[in-house]
Amino acid sequence: MTEQTYKLTYSTMFDPPASLHERFDAALGEARATMGAEHAMRVGAHAVTADDCFELRSPIDRELLLGRFQNGTAAHAGQAVRAAREAFPAWSHTPWRERVAILRRAAALIEERVWAMSACLSIEVGKNRMESLGEVQETADLIAWYCDRMEENEGFDRRLPNDPLTGFTSHNRTRLRPYGVWAVIAPFNFPFALAGGPVGAALVTGNTAVFKTASDTALSGTLLMQAFRDAGLPDGVLNHVTGPGSTIGEALASHPDVAGITFTGSAQVGMSIAREFAGGRWPRPCIAEMGGKNAAIVSDRADLERAAAGIVRSAFGLQGQKCSACSRVYVQRGAAAELRDRLVALTDAIKVGDPTLRENWMGPVINRSARERFRRAVDAIGEAGTILAGGRLLTEGALERGWFVAPTVAAAPRDHYVWREEQFAPLVLIDEVESVHEAIALANASDYGLTAGFYGGADEIDGFLDRIEAGVVYVNRPQGATTGAWPGYQPFGGWKASGSTGKAIGSFWYLPLYMREQSQTVVD
Ligand SMILES: NC(=O)c1ccc[n+]([C@@H]2O[C@H](COP(=O)([O-])OP(=O)(O)OC[C@H]3O[C@@H](n4cnc5c(N)ncnc54)[C@H](O)[C@@H]3O)[C@@H](O)[C@H]2O)c1
């Protein structure tokens, strides 16, 4: 994306070339100049407006208006589903190589627009510049990965041997075919990658789609949809609605003509959608990617410099608002004091502020209710446990205009709710254990099973990999204890309450989730 030898991923983003910063700074200025406009939804060939709009402001500075977006209703969800249904016959019969070509164009456009898109993303979500650039690039890489899988599998259409018959010839074939209208509902924290990835997968496999972005990230959703449209998708193949999850999101998820859904968000909403999709006249596919309560385990034999770096990066990257964020640390007693000291020192050194600026690594949390959830958690820990670093809201100077909080390391009794419930905030808890065995048992004693990290000796690794109940695991990784998967390198998906399918995004097994098998036998 910039200098020829540099490939941006979440594990290479710590030491980018200088030219990357110059281009990002230029893009920021341009992005700010475009903000504040009103944006329509998109249904079929039409830009659609609702009776009223909502205003979207930056979590960095509430005075900065990003745009006005439509407060879509259940009726708009219905219109969008109808448009997608009408477009389905032609799109599903479009030769798969043509669909791949259009989606490759979408990926290329996203990559081309990486600077403009990531500048907007940084202002809208409060991601730092490297996380923002990373996410937009990840979106392009996910779509390209799905195009590659389509090609590698020859469109998921295979000839099988003829039946061993005499006197007849039976031609046998198995095909994976699209379901129909696919809904994609995305979370605020990865509004490009976790929208563009599933939209790309749904479309390349021949489904048509209705997309709903999170309201906090309506601008990113709009920019992403523009890129798909500019790639040449026929009208109606991809429709885009905005508005509250509890109204238009709910209407979309419960629409009887939606054949399948990819929901990424909280377990609370995801589980209710999964139940709805299992409870109709027949079960419909529901890919629900949900939350995490991800643990890092540190043994007495760990390299503590690596462990501390990896934990801090995963606990506080994007302000702890990643499903993969490290929110629990179990450290063996012999290493506990040193690890605690290192974590506190690294945490105290984190620069928090406007994350579009190169010098700041941490930005604000997304909105007032996220800051309130953080405040409640640290107040509760203050009463029952110990705050080791941070533990407060940040309101000094310009920070007062945004939703800033201090990265926090704390200890709390094991039965405290903060050990159980995802806080989605920059808050990591630490506890001492007698053995790695005990640590793994504690890590697994969670409804969630998304990511996990381990730092320890070579002969401890297999035991960890074998027993840990998580879909994405990392060992001795300073770049991130529990975060930082990249398409093609680390497939990403959760077990238990973290994911409904047991298969990961960016994996070899993902596209078949968007299709159903038809075995065809034709006798001459
Ligand atoms: N497993 C993963 O890959 C993954 C990735 C990113 C985020 N997440 C999870 O997402 C959550 C954070 O994102 P969020 O705060 O946007 O989540 P959320 O559940 O509040 O919202 C997610 C999306 O669902 C919509 N929505 C809300 N209520 C709805 C309803 N009743 N019916 C239909 N749609 C509804 C929202 O508008 C939004 O677009 C965290 O729990 C995080 O762990 C998981």
Ligand SMILES: N[C@@H](CCC=O)C(=O)O
């Ligand atoms: N894919 C990201 C997390 C996405 C969820 O929020 C990671 O691997 O850290």
